[in-house]
Amino acid sequence: MPNIVMTRIDNRLVHGQVGCSWAGSLDCNLIVVADDIAAADPVQQSLMQMTADNVGCGIRFFTLQKTIDVIHKASPSQKIFLIVRDPQSARKLVENGVPIDKLCIGNMHVGPNKRLSNDVHVYVDDKDLEDLRAIRNSNIEVYIQIAPGDKKFDFEPKK
Secondary structure, eight states: OOEEEEEEEOTTOSOHIIIIIIHHHHTOSEEEEEOHHHHTOHHHHHHHHHHHHHTTOEEEEEOHHHHHHHGGGOOTTOEEEEEESSHHHHHHHHHTTOOOSEEEEOOBOOOTTOEESTTSSBEEOHHHHHHHHHHHTTTOEEEEOSSTTSOOBOSSOOO
């Protein structure tokens, strides 16, 4: 069983806040970026690598399918911080057996048909909500938390 210490949705993937705040607070030693676009983009990878290096973490860039295929081979000594771009990616991992017990939602950008969820820079549309509800229905804790120590919020938009 892989030692996934946290799974996080963040449109920006690995950046200063993820690298410094989250990686440090989680005591992880490996960041896995599960994202088809980043897995094929050496420029994005080099920028994220610098952030990981600054906090002393290893980093891997896998497609969603490769993550599904290899995550169970991880050593128990690897404390994995798993990062995905969006709810659809998280749902694909969950539905394909990646053992996620909690899902932290970070930044989700504004876009067409997206509405603010709980005043915390998280914008969701109907598809996002459908995916997040499906993940929650798989007995996974799903919440919004921007930075470690911040209040946790439910992902359902305020009425």
